[in-house]
Amino acid sequence: MGLLGRLFGGRSGAGWDADNAALLRAIQNVASADSPQNRDKLYRLLLDCVLFIPVREIPEGLRKGAGSGGPCDIALQQLRDKQQKPVTPAFTDEQALRNWDPNTPFLGIRAREYFRMVRGTEVSAILINPFDPIRKMLRPGGRISRFEFEALAEGMLPGRFDPRGVLHMTLAEGKTAHLSPPAKSLPGNVLEAMVTAARSTGEIRELYHFDMASESGDAHAVIGIDLDRPLETAGLERVLKRLADAVHPLLAGRTYLDFMVLHDPFGDRIRSVGRKLLG
Numbered sequence: 001m002g003l004l005g006r007l008f009g010g011r012s013g014a015g016w017d018a019d020n021a022a023l024l025r026a027i028q029n030v031a032s033a034d035s036p037q038n039r040d041k042l043y044r045l046l047l048d049c050v051l052f053i054p055v056r057e058i059p060e061g062l063r064k065g066a067g068s069g070g071p072c073d074i075a076l077q078q079l080r081d082k083q084q085k086p087v088t089p090a091f092t093d094e095q096a097l098r099n100w101d102p103n104t105p106f107l108g109i110r111a112r113e114y115f116r117m118v119r120g121t122e123v124s125a126i127l128i129n130p131f132d133p134i135r136k137m138l139r140p141g142g143r144i145s146r147f148e149f150e151a152l153a154e155g156m157l158p159g160r161f162d163p164r165g166v167l168h169m170t171l172a173e174g175k176t177a178h179l180s181p182p183a184k185s186l187p188g189n190v191l192e193a194m195v196t197a198a199r200s201t202g203e204i205r206e207l208y209h210f211d212m213a214s215e216s217g218d219a220h221a222v223i224g225i226d227l228d229r230p231l232e233t234a235g236l237e238r239v240l241k242r243l244a245d246a247v248h249p250l251l252a253g254r255t256y257l258d259f260m261v262l263h264d265p266f267g268d269r270i271r272s273v274g275r276k277l278l279g
Contacts, residue, residue, distance in 0.1 A: 052091040115153035197246035206279030
């Protein structure tokens with residue numbers, strides 16, 4: 001739903017990690033000129049980088065600062081933003097991380113794997129390169145919303161709503177999306193809460209439950225939303241937020257559920273494979 005949030009300014013300089021120098025420049029470019037082209041480049045770089053992640057402790061068998069080579073339990077650090085929503089920090093390099101907290105343990109994790117990890121939590125946003133106010137800011141940074149990191153986790157580039165109220169999302173180069181009937185039914189309480197919330201909006205005509213996966217990602221549940229009329233961006237965000245607020249507190253463990261507004265021709269495919277829940 002939300003877009004890449006407020007971006008901090010910053011200046012380039014020696015000492016940026018060479019692997020993520022292009023990512024830092026892309027963040028700075030969006031901060032100074034927020035355009036679809038600049039966002040597209042930033043998202044593509046986020047799909048192909050390593051992020052430095054502060055953790056509560058290093059899992060046994062992983063060396064400090066090394067990439068995670070396989071499945072393991074990682075306790076991410078969580079903070080609260082000004083609205084008291086849960087967020088988690090991530091950094092482009094060790095120096096930026098140490099400027100935030102000189103003593104915290106950390107791991108270097110492939111961004112796609114990291115986004116998949118975070119989407120299984122209640123975190124609402126990832127803060128890139130936050131810094132302790134008592135220290136000088138070293139790197140440009142910003143905020144990646146849940147909508148964005150869930151899309152990035154599947155190798156998709158988060159899009160924007162066009163004037164017709166259609167949300168456009170693009171697969172990264174060489175990637176395809178696979179749609180299929182849902183492998184599992186939704187829990188009864190989740191289904192009831194979602195249908196009740198959908199009916200209360202007065203703008204949702206139909207709901208469809210289906211599974212979606214990218215070539216390298218696991219299939220996950222998605223709810224397709226067929227609106228009875230086009231909505232402005234604020235209206236769409238209101239509808240999506242109402243559904244998300246109704247069901248996300250009921251999802252157990254690392255289960256999650258995405259929402260997608262239907263539009264042709266993608267919408268036709270979803271209607272053909274999805275399980276109709278409302279309408």
